[in-house]
Amino acid sequence: MSTTLLFVQALNGLQFGILLFLVAAGLTLVFGVMDFINLAHGVQYMLGAYLGATFAAWTGSFWLALLLTLPATLAIGLLLEFLIFRHLYERDHLSQVLATFGVILFLNQGVKAVFGAAPMQMPMPDLLTGGVPIMDGLLYPTYRIAILVAGLATAALLWFLVERTRAGMLVRAGASNAPMVSALGVDIRRLFMLVFGFGAMLAGFAGVMAAPIFSVEPGMGDNLLILAFVVIVIGGIGSVRGAFIAALLVGLVETLGRSLMPDLMRLFLDPSAARQTGAALASMLIYVVMAAILAFRPAGLFPARR
Amino acid sequence: MKGRDLAVPLVIFALLALAPFIGLGQGHTLTLLARAMIFAMAAMSLSLLVGGAGLVSLGHAAMLGVGAYAVVVLDHARITEAWMVVPIAILAAALFALLTGAIAIRTSGVHFIMITLAFGQMAFFTTSSLAIYGGDDGYTLYNRLELFGSRALEGRLFFHFTCLILLVGVWALVQALLNSRFGRVLQATRENEARARAVGFEPYPYRLAAYAIAGAIGGLAGVLLANAAEFVAPAYLTWQRSGDLLFMVILGGLAGPHGALMGALAFVLIEEWLAKVTEHWRLIFGPLLIFCVFFMRGGIAGLLRRG
Numbered sequence: 001m002s003t004t005l006l007f008v009q010a011l012n013g014l015q016f017g018i019l020l021f022l023v024a025a026g027l028t029l030v031f032g033v034m035d036f037i038n039l040a041h042g043v044q045y046m047l048g049a050y051l052g053a054t055f056a057a058w059t060g061s062f063w064l065a066l067l068l069t070l071p072a073t074l075a076i077g078l079l080l081e082f083l084i085f086r087h088l089y090e091r092d093h094l095s096q097v098l099a100t101f102g103v104i105l106f107l108n109q110g111v112k113a114v115f116g117a118a119p120m121q122m123p124m125p126d127l128l129t130g131g132v133p134i135m136d137g138l139l140y141p142t143y144r145i146a147i148l149v150a151g152l153a154t155a156a157l158l159w160f161l162v163e164r165t166r167a168g169m170l171v172r173a174g175a176s177n178a179p180m181v182s183a184l185g186v187d188i189r190r191l192f193m194l195v196f197g198f199g200a201m202l203a204g205f206a207g208v209m210a211a212p213i214f215s216v217e218p219g220m221g222d223n224l225l226i227l228a229f230v231v232i233v234i235g236g237i238g239s240v241r242g243a244f245i246a247a248l249l250v251g252l253v254e255t256l257g258r259s260l261m262p263d264l265m266r267l268f269l270d271p272s273a274a275r276q277t278g279a280a281l282a283s284m285l286i287y288v289v290m291a292a293i294l295a296f297r298p299a300g301l302f303p304a305r306r
Numbered sequence: 307m308k309g310r311d312l313a314v315p316l317v318i319f320a321l322l323a324l325a326p327f328i329g330l331g332q333g334h335t336l337t338l339l340a341r342a343m344i345f346a347m348a349a350m351s352l353s354l355l356v357g358g359a360g361l362v363s364l365g366h367a368a369m370l371g372v373g374a375y376a377v378v379v380l381d382h383a384r385i386t387e388a389w390m391v392v393p394i395a396i397l398a399a400a401l402f403a404l405l406t407g408a409i410a411i412r413t414s415g416v417h418f419i420m421i422t423l424a425f426g427q428m429a430f431f432t433t434s435s436l437a438i439y440g441g442d443d444g445y446t447l448y449n450r451l452e453l454f455g456s457r458a459l460e461g462r463l464f465f466h467f468t469c470l471i472l473l474v475g476v477w478a479l480v481q482a483l484l485n486s487r488f489g490r491v492l493q494a495t496r497e498n499e500a501r502a503r504a505v506g507f508e509p510y511p512y513r514l515a516a517y518a519i520a521g522a523i524g525g526l527a528g529v530l531l532a533n534a535a536e537f538v539a540p541a542y543l544t545w546q547r548s549g550d551l552l553f554m555v556i557l558g559g560l561a562g563p564h565g566a567l568m569g570a571l572a573f574v575l576i577e578e579w580l581a582k583v584t585e586h587w588r589l590i591f592g593p594l595l596i597f598c599v600f601f602m603r604g605g606i607a608g609l610l611r612r613g
Contacts, residue, residue, distance in 0.1 A: 031416075037419070037551075039415060070414065084596060085551075087600060087601075091599075093362060093415065093416055093419060094356065094362045094552070094556065095556075097362070097364065097419065097549075097552065097554055097598045098549075098552060098553055098595060098598075098599050099596045099599040099600070101549045101552075101553070101595065102591075102592040102593065102594070102595030102599070103592060103594040103596065104590030104592070105588045105591055106586070106589060106591075106592030106593055106596075107592075108585075108587045109586050109588035109592065110586075110589060112586070113586045113589065115591065177471070188380065207585060216468050222546070226423065226427060226545065229423065230420075230424065230471065231422055233420045233421075233424075237416065272437070273437040273438075275439060276434075276435060276437045276442075277435045279432045279435070280432065280434050280441075281431075281435060282434025283427075283431040284427075284428050284431040284435075285427045287424040287425070287427050288428065288429075290420075290424050291409060291424055291425065291428075292419060294413055294417060294421050295409045295412065295419075296407070298412065298413050298417060
């Protein structure tokens with residue numbers, strides 16, 4: 001494999017990592033602040049993609065679609081919080097896993113019932129079609145670079161919100177001791193709702209951004225959800241910084257593994273078997289990394305301060 | 307053990323034994339009942355972990371998968387004698403549980419859920435990489451297992467009663483384990499780990515043993531599942547399947563193996579019924595699950611106890 005191809009794959013890996021981060025950020029905040037396992041976070045990503053594609057078809061504009069999807073996913077997140085999740089904060093993790101699993105079943109099937117099982121397409125914005133020369137004779141799609149930039153900007157914004165604003169300070173305080181924050185006169189329920197809605201919106205944002213390059217289909221959030229869980233467990237639950245680094249790590253390992261493993265396997269196997277085995281081994285790689293990290297650092301790489 | 311805890315499973319076993327003779331003997335119905343009994347075994351092994359030891363595993367489908375794929379590997383090598391295959395498959399699943407459990411049980415709470423999920427995903431991707439066994443597409447068995455060289459398991463009734471006998475066996479085993487000294491220690495470490503330690507019980511070996519036993523039972527269920535369908539695919543090991551198993555356990559209630567037994571039977575029958583009513587049965591199934599979590603804290607077993 002040539003260095004250029006490796007470079008392109010590394011860029012793809014970073015870009016996938018950024019998308020993962022957008023999903024994982026909400027998950028880790030909800031987890032850290034409310035001690036709440038939300039399996040249904042992946043369907044927020046899926047809903048973002050579906051709403052984006054639908055709005056784009058209605059309005060004919062990617063940007064309008066993006067603008068409409070963000071408040072829509074925020075509203076859906078708040079609605080789910082109000083109807084279901086808020087009643088689960090006091091319950092054990094098992095109940096949370098099961099109830100949010102029920103939400104996944106419902107929404108995946110709901111999307112299938114409304115939009116059909118066939119994948120949907122979302123066109124790229126005209127502004128971002130085409131490619132950018134990044135090396136001699138090598139064009140990298142502009143849209144993928146835009147995802148990288150938008151993701152990094154969102155990460156920076158999130159860092160600012162969490163570390164430098166009053167709401168962020170309360171979120172951090174809630175993560176270390178929610179009852180104490182509540183006792184000091186902060187409406188912790190409202191804080192939870194805020195964090196939840198914001199997390200849902202981030203996942204929806206990731207969904208819209210991903211829609212033009214991945215196929216929009218029912219269940220698309222499930223695999224990403226599992227990877228996002230791997231990210232927050234590796235990064236340390238509740239730590240946004242940990243989630244950022246772990247997301248890039250997971251994105252790189254996943255993408256590079258997928259492109260390198262089949263070649264590696266070809267040394268031992270015939271080409272078609274090598275392709276299948278390599279792809280599967282690459283998918284496994286990330287879980288091996290996670291198990292290894294958990295075996296040696298059970299609290300993750302950057303455990304949130306308690 | 308309370309009388310009702312004993313009466314409920316005995317009634318269920320009697321009904322299952324009578325089922326072929328009271329008009330439920332058609333091929334489709336028996337296939338469905340076999341499937342329900344097989345998942346009941348898996349759910350009871352999971353309830354040993356969740357209810358007994360307080361270990362919430364989101365990777366239990368992998369145990370069934372290891373058992374099923376052991377059948378596949380041996381079938382491919384033309385070894386189909388039950389007395390060979392079943393012990394090997396059970397040992398394989400127990401060994402898998404022992405190895406992954408040794409790491410997973412070092413963690414607790416949320417991390418335990420996540421790491422069992424990760425091991426389940428590893429098993430899933432491993433099976434989809436097995437190109438000689440069909441990869442993603444799965445593998446069709448040449449035939450069902452043989453019993454001393456005879457094809458008796460191909461017979462619907464014989465298979466039905468084989469499943470039923472094993473189901474009773476698994477129930478009795480899990481019940482006996484929970485009532486034994488071993489089970490008491492497990493429950494003590496679940497209730498209060500610090501106190502269990504203080505009176506001299508190190509939780510780790512007990513939990514690991516429970517995990518391996520649950521894995522072994524899961525492996526047995528996997529063998530039966532493979533033989534019931536005469537087909538095995540990585541889809542058996544998806545994390546959604548592990549979620550289904552957890553749902554069965556909670557739907558039935560955590561009070562003992564009879565809870566998981568009822569939960570699994572109810573799950574499979576409701577699923578079948580809803581799928582007949584509408585193509586989009588999950589639209590009803592998902593909210594049903596949420597409803598159970600919200601309002602049926604003791605599961606079906608809890609309802610019976612109150613009623």
